[in-house]
Amino acid sequence: MINKALVVAKINFRNNYRAFIITAIVVGCVFLQDIVMLILDLTGVFSNPSGNMTVSFGNYFILSIILSAVFIPTINFKKMMNLGAKRADFFSGCLITYAIIAAAVSLINIILYYTYDSFRIAMFYMGGTMDILYWFGWLNNGVIFAFFQMFAFLLLLAVVIHTLVAVQDKWYGWVADVLIAAVISVFTPIAPLRASLVWFFRMIIFHPNAFIQIAACLILASAVYSLNKIVFARKAI
Secondary structure, three states, X not given: OHHHHHHHHHXXXXXXXXXXXXXXXXXXXXXXHHHHHHHHHHOOOOOOOOOOOEEXXXXXXXXXXXXXXXXXXXXXXXXXXXXXXXXXXXXXXXXXXXXXXXXXXXXXXXXXXXXXXXXXXXXXXXXXXXXXXXXXXXXXXXXXXXXXXXXXXXXXXXXXXXXXXXXXXXXXXXXXXXXXXXHHHHHOOOHHHHHHHHHHHHHHHHOOOHHHHHHHXXXXXXXXXXXXXXHHHOOOO
């Protein structure tokens, strides 16, 4: 079964070119922008970069896992079933796919934060870069923990998007959308409920204890992803 799940993951990567192409285009555009900024800086046209701030270059790669979680359940599922794959294998294979992408994006983001972003700040973004590693406080726990914290959060993000996208063709998918909107709109203005919402997001994103944040993300990801067994068992091909 593990071998079949790995085959599904491999096919997912092969058919997931849309997500990777879109991400590459966005990353390429940002890189071209940096080249233009560098040329302007070297020619003296751009001479006051002290107040400039930009999004960290590595953060743009997060788009790949978001788009993957959209395209895989909507496009790859039917292809897999037509190729004779079992729903259980698709269930396991998708989780492996998201885990690999989350790990890759986390590693890329950390490497670029300490290399390319440092160059950007020194040259033309002296106001700094907005990076989730810094703003979410993950770097406070060291690079190793930061990697696993980002990995756990991205895996949870992918699982939630994957599940929500998978149920959009069913009535309970629309109910889930309404409930999410209702929770945000109702919890936000009411202080006690808002505190609960803040506690939740602090637990999965900002918690200073890396072990708690990682565990919270992985447990919640497991709980949410388990719903896909029911969703895809009834999903029409």
